[in-house]
Amino acid sequence: MSYFQYDVLTNVARFVTNCEWTRSESALIRQGTGLEFAAPATHSPWRNYLRIFKLCLLVSEKDQLAVPTPVAHILSQTGTVTCDEYLHFLVEATTDPSPALTGWNAVAAGQGVRHPLCFSLKYLLAKVAGLNDPITSIYEVIGAYTLSGFSGSEDDIAFLSLMDKRSTYEQRGKNADARQARESIKFMSQISYLHCDGSNIVTSLSQEDARNIFQDIHPVAGPVENDGELEIQRLASFFKDGSEHEFFNYKTTIISDVLESGFSEGSKVKKTHIVIERNSKLRTLFFERNPATICDACSMDTRKRYPWVKRVLDIHHILPLASGTRVDSRKGTLLEDLVPVCPTCHRAIHRYYDGHLKAVTRKDFLNQQEARDIYAKAKGEIVKGDCHA
Ligand SMILES: [Zn+2]
Ligand SMILES: [Zn+2]
Structure with missing residues (x-):
């Protein structure tokens, strides 16, 4: 399991905002976050976890020190945002390539980043909104992302046009070597109206709610930073106090x-x-x-x-x-x-x-x-x- 539970992440957020976490301090993070890990003693928690905490936009790295992001500051205050707000934000701010992973560079960024979680969530929502079909295989989503070439910012009509070809996506997704993608979609299914049943994601929304939420999802925009660590901080700065991510205003x-x-x-x-x-x-x-x-x-x-x-x-x-x-x-x-x-x-x-x-x-x-x-x-x-x- 490479991603974490939301409440584990809030512990991590409190930990990184309250004390300095450096490479050398192995025991500290175990204590501070309550995280257990069965990795060999040669693996530091730093090495094990830093990538995930960066993907979750909680920290960037500077001079071998973990620097908490605005997201970490907000999550460390219990009750100010909900799990749904955080996850919807992460959906909007997750990019491919990711500044949290090696390979981030200005060239890749200049070619235009894609938004794999935006794509995934919009695909699930479009399927409910358009076809009233709530059950989607994770492989189908991955295959659709691979074959469509969509960035994740396309509108509902574009997403609906993908549905005709959905039978071809699943096999393609199974062929893809996409552990990271599978994990991140499962992580996303902590959103309250999703649930993960084996390799399927089930979306429990009315067609109208699915349509409304689809319209509310927009990838984070603006010029990207060449430096991955700065890009993490830039993306994280879009997470304000949750007021912009008020997803539960639906009267229905x-x-x-x-x-x-x-x-x-x-x-x-x-x-x-x-x-x-x-x-x-x-x-x-x-x-x-x-x-x-x-x-x-x-x-x-x-x-x-x-x-x-x-x-x-x-x-x-x-x-x-x-x-x-x-x-x-x-x-x-x-x-x-x-x-x-x-x-x-x-x-x-x-x-x-x-x-x-x-x-x-x-x-x-x-x-x-x-x-x-x-x-x-x-x-x-x-x-x-x-x-x-
Ligand atoms: Zn209850
Ligand atoms: Zn009773």
Whole structure:
């Protein structure tokens, strides 16, 4: 796995903005970020991770020192941006060739960079918007990128024209030696309306939402820097406070979900969380693989109580509200971050979260452990108060 979870990246962001990370300090990064790695002792974390942290636009390198970017500064402040905002930004700012990799030079840049993640996301969105087809093989995306020669800035009509040839893309993508591309598409599928199922990416959006989001995606522009390290800083400077990447203003599904769930405040962070929980494909997949009918919190068997319905259960996403989904490079989106709960418990659990976050005056959990602990506490209260026991 060469890319990381979003919340690992926020740890890295805090680490690089708080202390100087140089080549020599191996133990420090392990401590500071909580990252574990099974590399041989001869491999320094620097060597292992620097490339990825550069690809994620968190650091550039100067005189053997990691220099935090504006992106690192923003991500290090919990709750100011969501996982979705960061990933959409990275989609717009990722270039081919990349200033994070060897081979970046002014010649390549002068010939015009391509935007592989812009291309990939727009391809997925165009397929939903135009064909209402939510399932796309990663290989198909890679093949389409290779064969089309598109830069990623083309409009919806151009993308739609690619769809006729989509049967030829998959084989081409399989033939390509594109580990990096596969990894980056899986990384991107931490976006709340995507999920990764093996080698497929599933896009859970209405045609209208897909069309709207497509129109909001624009590759980062402007003259590029000849020096790769400066280019990383230039790209990172486009990530402001997240206000330009407000992707969840759609009045259709998303806002009504917020209201329905009893979130009067409806902050961005919460909206992201709800989009994940309302991801219908994720829900279907979860119950296909876990055909439970019992609420994880109160143990009510909804099948027994409501025998005329298959189940009356929501899926609850245990991770920090803004952490996105977790993606395993082999298994795809991790379903173990989800638990089935009855709608009443679900609502009560979110009220419990609200109370906790208000008490600690934060907008979000700091990490997965805190989220798991508070979920366990809420569950403990529900079990204790069970009047049917
Ligand atoms: Zn329940
Ligand atoms: Zn929930």
